[in-house]
Amino acid sequence: MGLTRLSARIVAARPLRSFLTIIGVALGVGVLSASLSLGARLDEAISRTVRDLVGNADLRVSSFLERGLSDATVDEIRTVDGVTVVAATVERRTFLAGVPGTTAGAVTVLGVDPTAYLELHPVVLVAGAPLARIDEPSAMITERLAASAGYVVGSELTIQGAGAPVPVRVVGIIEGGGPEAGASGRTVIVPLDVARAVFAPNGVTRVDIGLAPGVTVATAASMLAERITTEPYVLASPADIAAGLRASTADVRTTIGWLAAIILFVGAFLIINTVSMTVGERAREVGLLRAAGATRGQIFGFVLVGAGLIGLIGSALGLAVGFGLSVLVAGSVRALSGFAAPVEGLDVASLVIALIVGLVVTVAAAFEPAIRASRIAPVEAMRAPLDVSAVRRGRLIWLTAVLAFVVIIALIAWPPTEVSSGAGGALAVYVVLLVATLTSPFILGPLARIIGIPLSYLVRLEERLARGSFARDRSRTALTLGALVIGLAMVVALGWTAQAARQRATEWLADVVPGDEVVTSIRPIPADERVREALAGVAGVRSVSPIATFDLALKGVRIDAAAVVGADFLEDGRLTFTEGDRATALAALDAGGSAIVPASAADRLGLRVGDHISLALGTGTPLDLRIAGVVERSIPSGGGEAILVGWPDALGPIGVTGANVFAVRFEPGAAGTARPALESTARTLALEANPLERIQGAVTEALGRVFGLFDALALIALLVAALGIVNTLGMGVLERVREIGLLRAIGMSRSQASRMVVTEGLILGLVGTVLGVAVGLMVGAVLLSMSGAFDGSVTLPWSSIAAAAGLGLASSVVASYYPSLVASRVSIVRALKFN
């Protein structure tokens, strides 16, 4: 029999240990393959979404201001050299007559020049014909809208807008959900003149541009910059749009990536332990092989082949695990990112990478035990026990090397755009975990002694023997403990991050919204429509504050802005000022010429009270605003916090046409009766009313979806750690069979033997919980600091700590069940003969 076959037989001789390790490798590889596949599939989905969005266009010029790009600007674009196609588009959200006025019932209307639009955006029709003329009252609708509302070719839709409702006839039905990613598949494409008649806009929302062959995007962009000088605009190429979409999913991808790396890291602990145990157990056999003439190289290969076998089976199984995980993870990511395109499924390249990584990590983890085995001298193996301190040193050194390897893999798997920003923080997290793991052998003894004190009152002998058994092989216990600590630390750290995020989101809304109810519109509502008055007229309503959210250009960068009534905020006590006088700043806002900035923007832009900012408005004259105050948090808008301006500036120079949000405050005690009346009034005005609590709940729910996914991955790390505990305790029982036999011979009962092992697991779980919580808080502090949320308002995550404690104890006690069963069934006579 060759050494390779002997190696395989040794793996098979310890079926439970090999099985647990294979499962550990499979989980690590599974998460990694799912993570890598998700990245690849997301890239595909992003490419598809960009294709749907911009079609064959080479550039997209979007308006910065609500009034849109003027006809003059569109004409300027037409005259740029190399521009062959100019497709001007008006985009609005509205309702169709007869459809309930809720957000779910809204449609996105695109007003297009049929010829130019269809040249850049080829559509696949499942019925009917494309739009023909720019002024014909016709429409193409998406297949999904047609299916949900029962429209067919020839049906008549009535589009509601600023003017009188305009009827259009459906001439064609576009396959699937149409070109707009955020439209939930409910898009109506009408000729540009029809859209202008419905919405009466001043200009167009955007212009898609087709370039002549040989003209580069950079050349065209610089020429456009020379021509368009009167209006602020945003220029984006398909690559820019893809980068933006990629950035929107980067955080999730990054977090999943580093959780995968952590699980693989924890899996590496399990592998090192397993192979190391096998080498220790087989030291005599190795010595015998050496005595029989096996070379060091053969022994080295003998150990690596065994590990490689485990790695191969585990990695192969991991691909199946990865498929299941990819479906779960992709479902969550899809829900979070809003991608219509599917992101499920495994990517072949990712599978190959995950398989190789699984195999390499397993073999790398086995390297140190293999070297150790190859150095066993025949005589030494037959006589002396192994040098435990050398084993410990070797393991810890090798563990560091494996960690470095995992870090390299993590950096490879990291989304390239996020390397600079996220990698540093992740590395900091890794360092905390590494330090915790490397110091755990030294902390274990004293901590176990302290933790064992109360236990010793209940199970004196079992506690003493259990605690002592940790000292038998400190590095093995430390690796097991390290894995448990990392799993629990992840639970605590992610729980803390989630709690802080929820707390901040809830407090944020309560701090900045001057109302109990938020009434939203899908279009800006001019003051002359008297919607504010209508809402204020509802019995029980104390105040209605109009808010408009829009974009502004500051130093060429898009910033979020909101128009608010300063007096309303002053009266309602909203906004927490960190700089500037509250009353003066809010009064200055209503007087015009001033702005209030959130602390995050003030820090980013280096602004202080009294500074001035100059906003480009495209009118030739920039708007100069004085900073009247800095607030801790401002109104959420777009992707961040809005700079607050007064309504005089918004309606005047900025060109906002009306409010799209109304914050409604009820009279004290009147919410119960006023709320239904307000919601009824809102519905008649095509508005949607939501209590603040519901918005807070929706935010919390969205955060829960993200962190639920992360928690699930952290639990996988914990599961791998639990497998390690079974392995370590099982090995401990095996090593002590003779000892247990003796204890039984001198009067220890089966239940005492069983309790001894459970106590060992319990102490391991308790020590792991204490360290896991401590390390988790450190990691959490790093994560919160990275997001700027680690401040005095952060409270400790007691629920996560409790969950980690419960999981730590439960997993260690459950993991000790089987080894304890083995201990209780030890045959005294056989045990005393056991060597």
Added chain:
Amino acid sequence: MPAILEAHDLTKRFALGSTEVEALRGVSLEVQAGEFLALMGPSGSGKSTLLQLLGGLDRPTTGSVVFEGRDISRLSDDEATRLRRERTGFVFQAFNLIPLLNVRENIALPFTIAGNDGNRGEYRDRVREVIALVELNGKENNRPDQLSQGEQQRVAVARAVVTRPSVLLADEPTGNLDYTTGGEILDALWRTCEQSAQTIVLVTHDARAAAYADRVLVIRDGRIREEITLGRRADHSAAPLIARLAQIGL
């Protein structure tokens, strides 16, 4: 005076792969209280199996073991555990100490298992007493790896007698020791018998060890072949026993 330990027609069969091995083939014996009995025979004769049955570590296939007037051959696991904890003491060839416990803790282990504190009251006194008996004063806090092999085995003897068992069962206690150290262990065992009237059943294949006993049963092929009575002697010379064994052709 009634016997403290009796075996009646004991047989023990083991399955060894597909074949069945008959380790004991109808063994009967009696051990008197305070007696030092040696079971002697070559390897594989069945003497260790007999000792395990006498001490309640294993059950006979047929026959019975009566310990202090009670049949212990069909005890439940809990009853057998209690018997081992309270009424018998074992010394094995391998010293079988718990490496992480010191001398005092190893000796007090039977008390600890029974839920008593070996550091308090009567239990502490008994531990001190047996430490003195096996001449390990001053080494109470040493761990097994800080002791010589002879000292380790003396700890094992102390642990076996600390509960004042009715019977001390020793299975080749000098098998792993050199001549001098083995002698120290046998002296220690004999002292317990002499000073405390401790009943001892010693399994050995060494005539020098068997010569410490009052009576020797020679076992071969699972049967008692010979009974040699030496009587209680301060002189443990093996010469009379060896002469007798030679006389009967063993």
